[in-house]
Amino acid sequence: MGIAAGTGSGSPMLLAALVLVGALGLVMAAAWLMVRQRRAELDRREERLMAELHRLHSQEDELAARTAETERLRTELGELAAERRRSLERTAGLTADQARAELVRAEQSAARREAAVSVREIERQAKADGEQRAREIIASSIQRLASEQTADTVVTSFPLPNEEMKGRIIGKEGRNIRAFEAVTGVNLIVDDTPGLVQLSCFDPVRREAARLTLEALVADGRIHPLRIEEAHGRSSEEVERLCVRAGEDALLAIGAATGESAPELVRTLGTLRYRSSYGQNVLGHLVESAHIAGMMAAELGVDPELVKRAALLHDIGKALSHRVPGGHAAIGAEFARRHGESDEVVHAIEAHHGEVEPRTLEAVLTQAADACSGGRPGARRESVEAYVRRLERLEEIARSHDGVSKVFAMQAGREVRVMVQPDVVDDVRAQVIAREVAKQVREELTYPGQIRITVVRESRATEFAR
Incomplete structure (x- = not known):
């Protein structure tokens, strides 16, 4: 009874002991397998290291062999160079130092020749560039001078009483300035120049009418498209009166009676006050030619009045040449014929450029006076024409x-x-x-x-x- 009871109570402990022993066995077996795997891995790594070490030893041996071969070749090259130098010295009868000095002298001589050639080329190029530059400077100077003269010919500066007036001239969204340019045909330049605007147009009569228009608008202060049209109409009439006055003054300057000339001829002659030919004012040229022709006629004993009249009217066709096709000599002759000028005057006008053979003394004197007035120093510039x-x-x-x-x-x-x-x-x-x-x-x-x-x-x- 006692034994049976003790056996019954000890069975769990025995089972636990058996389980623990089994677990320890499994752990020891797993540890043993792990040790075997680790040892196998270490063996493989050792084999790889040994193979790498063997390869490095082989490369070291190969490098040592190549180094020895390189040293041998360097020694042979040195010996060959020494032998070649000795051969050259024996052939040339010079030592290495002497040959080097001779080579240096030859190179110096060649360098001097090349330097001399280069200097001559540089001098030639510099001279050519200098001439080209001089031509550019002269051309630029002439162009600037011509530009200033051209600006004086085609641009009129108009002073303003204040800067506020520029805004009125421009108008809302540029309405006034567009209307002004459309009505007058003159470009109105408004820039940053204080108290000044410019009128630009190649037609001086049109530019003068625009100047008078702008003058009236600034004086009145009310500037809008309708006022611009009204002011331009009045200014155009004023320019017409000024042209007539200029024509009458030109006739009086040569001693001719204004009542003997047709009104249209006088007005057309006066428009030349605002025109230029080769930079020379045409009306001034005509009056000058008339005086020269009159003096030459007086010296020759010819009636100076007829010659002066022919010389005064010889370029009147330039006032019409922009509207009528043909040369201004033929246009002027036809215009003078229609307005009652004598045959002598008409012939002198049409022959003053040689387009028609001059048949009278008046025509020859008109040619000479024209040449004297136009050919004097500073009279004309072809660029403007x-x-x-x-x-x-x-x-x-x-x-x-x-x-x-x-x-x-x-x-x-x-x-x-x-x-x-x-x-x-x-x-x-x-x-x-x-x-x-x-x-x-x-x-x-x-x-x-x-x-x-x-x-x-x-x-x-x-x-x-x-």
């Missing part, structure tokens, strides 16, 4: 298209403003006109930079409240 002709040709090209009402060459010929009739030309046709004018200008004219062609199509509606 060519410039004005180019601008006149620009306007002629644009005016030749159908539907064009007004054409103005502006901004010293850099822009052509073309005003078209809105009831004849639509928007598409306006684009076509601009393109055709630009194409014709490119084909016919030579000009610096670029020229902008602006076609303006404007419709107006006017009613009166009564």
